[in-house]
C-alpha cells in the first residue's frame with residue numbers, strides 16, 4: 001500500500017478466482033470493494049487477476065505459474081475464491097500445489113477464522129442464542145499435519161506401508177500460540193487449546209508444553225485444554241464456553257468446519273491466512289470449497305467471500321470499512337433474510353444477495 | 364467360551380474398571396449380565412478383576428502388570444470402564460500404556476461404534492427424527508495416527524522440531540475397509556469413507572486407493588467419500604445420509620464423539636474393540652472417559668457401558684440377550700426418561716438407571 005497525493009491509500013491485490021463457485025463469489029466481493037472505494041475519499045483498490053486453478057492445470061500441467069510465488073510477492077494481499085475440481089484433477093494436487101503452496105510458501109502461519117452467529121434462526125442447535133456463538137479460531141497454517149512429508153514402502157505389494165509425518169517446530173508453534181494469547185488479551189482473556197496428547201504422544205504433548213510455557217507470560221489469561229474429540233462435543237453442546245481457540249493445522253481445519261455449522265453454515269465462514277510480520281502478502285479465502293455441484297446455477301452464497309474481504313480490510317488497517325461490511329451482513333441475516341441464498345433459507349441469487357449488501361452499505 | 368454338560372456356555376471375562384467413573388459404571392454392567400445369566404438356562408458369565416489404572420500406576424510405576432497382555436490372553440472378552448486421571452498421571456501415559464496398548468497388542472483393529480438416536484428429545488439438532496440417526500462407525504483401531512512413532516530434534520532449543528508419524532499398512536487398511544464393506548452388505552448397502560486426501564498426501568491418498576480397490580469386490584455397495592472437515596458438517600446437517608462409515612483411527616475418534624452428541628450425548632455411546640479373527644480377546648469399553656469431575660457423586664450414566672455389554676454379547680454370538688439389553692435402553696429413552704441420569708435430562712442415580720433397565724429386562 002502506498003500513500004500518494006493527499007492521503008490517498010492504494011492497495012494492489014492479486015485475485016485468484018480459482019475453480020467452481022470461486023469464480024462466482026469473487027466478483028461479488030470486488031463489487032463490495034468497488035463501492036467502498038466509491039464511498040471513501042482516500043482509498044483505492046486495484047487488482048491483477050491470475051487464472052490459476054484446475055482448468056489451468058489441464059492446459060499447463062501445473063496449478064500456477066512456475067514462478068507463481070514470485071509473481072504474487074509484490075501484492076498487498078491475495079484474494080482467493082476456491083480451488084478444487086476432483087472430477088478433473090485429484091484434490092491432493094489442486095490443493096497442495098496452489099492453496100497449501102501459497103500458505104506455506106508465504107509463511108502464512110496464522111489462519112484466522114471467526115465463528116459468529118448473527119441470527120439464532122441460522123443455528124441448527126436447539127435453544128442457542130446469538131450470544132452463545134462468538135468465537136475465533138487461530139489455526140496453525142504452515143506446517144504440522146500438512147507438512148506433506150511421507151513415503152511409501154514396497155508400493156503395491158501386500159507388505160506396503162505408507163507413512164505420513166507431521167512436523168511441529170518450536171519456532172512456529174510458539175508464534176501461533178503467542179498470537180492466540182495476544183488475541184485473547186484483546187478479547188475476553190480466555191483461551192482454549194485443542195490437542196490430542198493422549199494418543200499423539202510426540203506432536204501434541206509438545207504442543208501442550210509450548211502452550212503452557214507461553215502461558216507464563218500471560219498470567220491474566222484463563223486457559224482450557226481439550227482433546228479434539230471432546231472439543232468437538234463441547235463446541236456443539238456449549239459453544240458459549242469458547243472465545244479464542246488455538247489448534248493445529250488439521251484440528252483447526254476440522255473444528256472450523258464444525259464451527260461453520262453452528263454459525264449457520266459454510267456460507268457464513270470467512271478466513272484469513274496471515275503472515276503477521278508482513279514479510280509476504282497474506283491471503284484471504286473463505287472456508288468453503290469450489291462446490292462444483294452448484295456451479296453455474298447463480299445460487300452460490302457470496303457472504304463468506306465478502307466477510308473474508310472484511311477480514312482483509314481489518315488486516316490492511318481499514319477497520320471502519322470492515323465494520324461497514326459486517327454491519328451489512330448482520331442486517332442481511334436479521335432483517336433481510338429473504339435476500340439470503342437458498343442454502344441459508346433465502347430466495348436470492350448470488351447477485352441478489354450482494355445487491356442487498358451494497359444497498360445497506362450505501363445507506 | 365466352552366460348552367459343558369447340557370448346553371451350558373461359559374464366558375470368562377477380564378474386567379478392568381480403570382479410573383474415575385469407570386469404577387462406577389462397570390458394576391452396573393455386571394448387574395445386567397448377572398440378570399441375563401439368571402434368566403437364561405444355558406449361559407454362565409464369570410469374571411476376573413484387574414485393578415489396573417492410574418492409582419495402580421502411582422503404586423507400581425506402570426499402568427498394568429509387566430506381563431499384562433499375557434494375563435489377558437486367556438479370556439473370552441475384556442470389559443473396560445474408563446482410563447485417565449490427568450491430575451495424577453499424564454494422559455499420554457495412562458492411555459497409551461493401557462488402553463492403546465491392549466488395542467494394538469491384541470490386534471483389535473476394528474473399533475465398532477453404533478450411533479443410534481432412540482428418542483428425538485435427545486437430539487440437540489433442530490428438526491431431526493429418530494430415523495434420521497442410525498449409523499455405525501468402523502474405526503481403524505490398531506495403527507494409523509496412533510502408531511506412537513515420532514521424535515524430538517534439538518529438544519528445548521529454539522531449533523526444536525517434533526515429528527509424529529502415522530503408519531498405514533496395506534494389510535490392515537484392507538482388512539478394515541473390507542470389514543466395513545461386509546457390514547454395509549448386511550445393512551443398507553451403503554458405505555461412506557472419510558479421509559483428508561487433499562492435505563495428507565501420502566496416508567489418505569493411500570486410504571482412498573485401498574477403499575476403491577476393495578470396492579471392486581462389492582459392486583452393489585453404494586459408496587461416498589468425504590474429507591473429514593466436510594464430513595463433520597454433513598453429519599450434523601444430514602445424519603440421515605449415513606449408514607456405515609469407515610475412517611482412520613484419528614478421524615474415527617473425532618467423528619464418533621461428534622456422533623455421540625447427535626445421538627443424545629456421550630452417555631449413550633457404546634464401543635467394541637474387535638479382533639475379528641478371535642486370535643486375541645476383544646475389548647469392550649464405552650466411548651466416554653473417566654470423568655473425574657463427577658466421580659463419587661453417583662450420577663455417572665451407566666447406559667453407554669451397558670450398551671457396550673450389548674455389543675459384547677453380539678460378538679459372543681448371544682444376539683438374543685443383546686437385543687434384550689437394547690430394548691430396555693430404548694424403553695428407558697422413550698417411556699422411562701425420568702430414570703435417565705441428569706446428563707440426559709433425567710433424575711436418576713447410576714444405580715437407579717440400572718434398576719430401571721433390570722426391571723424392563725426381567726419382564
Ligand SMILES: CC(C)[C@H](C(=O)O)[C@@H](O)C(=O)O
Pocket residue numbers: 095099100253287561562592
Ligand atoms: C481445501 C483444503 C486443503 C483446506 C484445508 O484443509 O486447509 C480447506 O479445507 C480449508 O479449510 O481451508
Ligand SMILES: CC(C)[C@H](C(=O)O)[C@@H](O)C(=O)O
Pocket residue numbers: 198199229458462463616650
Ligand atoms: C482415551 C483416548 C486415547 C481414546 C482414543 O482416542 O481412542 C478415546 O477418545 C476413545 O475414543 O476411545
